[in-house]
Amino acid sequence: MIRKTLILLFLPAVLLCQQQSPKAMKVIIDAGHGGYDAGAVSDYGTKEKDVTLEMALLLKKHIEEPSEPPVTAILTRSEDKFVPLIERVGLANKSEGDLFISLHMNASPAKRDNGYEVYFYDSMGDAETAAVAKRENEQDGGADYKDKNNPLFILWDLAQNEFSKESAEASDVIQSALDGALNRNADVSLKLRDRGVKQANFLVLNGMKMPSVLLEMGFLTNRNDEEKFKKVEFKERYAATIADAVRQIRQKFDKKSETTIR
Numbered sequence: 001m002i003r004k005t006l007i008l009l010f011l012p013a014v015l016l017c018q019q020q021s022p023k024a025m026k027v028i029i030d031a032g033h034g035g036y037d038a039g040a041v042s043d044y045g046t047k048e049k050d051v052t053l054e055m056a057l058l059l060k061k062h063i064e065e066p067s068e069p070p071v072t073a074i075l076t077r078s079e080d081k082f083v084p085l086i087e088r089v090g091l092a093n094k095s096e097g098d099l100f101i102s103l104h105m106n107a108s109p110a111k112r113d114n115g116y117e118v119y120f121y122d123s124m125g126d127a128e129t130a131a132v133a134k135r136e137n138e139q140d141g142g143a144d145y146k147d148k149n150n151p152l153f154i155l156w157d158l159a160q161n162e163f164s165k166e167s168a169e170a171s172d173v174i175q176s177a178l179d180g181a182l183n184r185n186a187d188v189s190l191k192l193r194d195r196g197v198k199q200a201n202f203l204v205l206n207g208m209k210m211p212s213v214l215l216e217m218g219f220l221t222n223r224n225d226e227e228k229f230k231k232v233e234f235k236e237r238y239a240a241t242i243a244d245a246v247r248q249i250r251q252k253f254d255k256k257s258e259t260t261i262r
């Protein structure tokens, strides 16, 4: 009897606590390429796979700085090894992430091309973005799920379509945070050109069952961009800015789930 009364007394308090503590956020950070797949390589030998891994580790550090509710980060790779795209997608979906961020470095035959681009998934894209997606999709050799007639591809396509609105919103938040910290309010030595938000057919995004963004952080084929990614101050600011954007995205999504019945 006493036990029952105690449970009845404490149950509302326990329920109240559960209602008041917002859910922790889980971010999947994907360092593009790895192992035998170096990605883009600059004229001076800088490899995309090394820059993406370093930035992924830095981003995890900044994302996991104490905040309420906490944000945790899961990496698709934390060392220099090859991970097929399908495994990256599988790991992210199995981990039930709230947001997926894939990090890459851009390359162009025009050496003057510079700056960052924030992408979300679109099965079509345009000629320019299709070229970027084609280069990034090459990282998985000849995997047959690239064939648009493959049922797996179609299922994957549908998976991300469900989150296209949130993915677009997340892209906007990251782009405007980077535009503030690295473009408009940055000293010349840290300034990076803002190339805006774009859409393209990235294989690593299309099977994601969560809002997903791919960031081309800068051009390895541009000497000035490449040099910036050797500066600690620049890399720290870059990662801290994305982490800030992630917290803004969480607030945005939290607000939405308060007002919508899912």
Ligand SMILES: [Zn+2]
Residues within 6 Å of the ligand: 032, 033, 039, 040, 048, 103, 104, 105, 136
């Ligand atoms: Zn890449």
